[in-house]
Amino acid sequence: MSAFEETWLTGPESTNFYTRTYHPKDPPVKAAVVFVHGFVEHIARYEHVFPVWAARGIAVFAYDQRGFGRTALGEEHAVWFCSTT
Numbered sequence: 584m585s586a587f588e589e590t591w592l593t594g595p596e597s598t599n600f601y602t603r604t605y606h607p608k609d610p611p612v613k614a615a616v617v618f619v620h621g622f623v624e625h626i627a628r629y630e631h632v633f634p635v636w637a638a639r640g641i642a643v644f645a646y647d648q649r650g651f652g653r654t655a656l657g658e659e660h661a662v663w664f665c666s667t668t
Contacts, residue, residue, distance in 0.1 A: 587633065591658050601653035602646040605637040613640035620645070625652025
């Protein structure tokens, strides 16, 4: 399975958004997905799916929406966020 890259991106009103990018291990990339989670969710709930897609050549970019997951906690407090479901 593939590992992911974590990044914090600054969005509107200086909100820091927590993101994960899963890169396919072997080029070429067959497809790219921008994943937007549903209401009252966060991207860590899908960490069992994203590596499978990446292993099949699909690049995945996912982020926690404003008010959810690590984005809700902010970059300085997100270390206490539990990513298990």
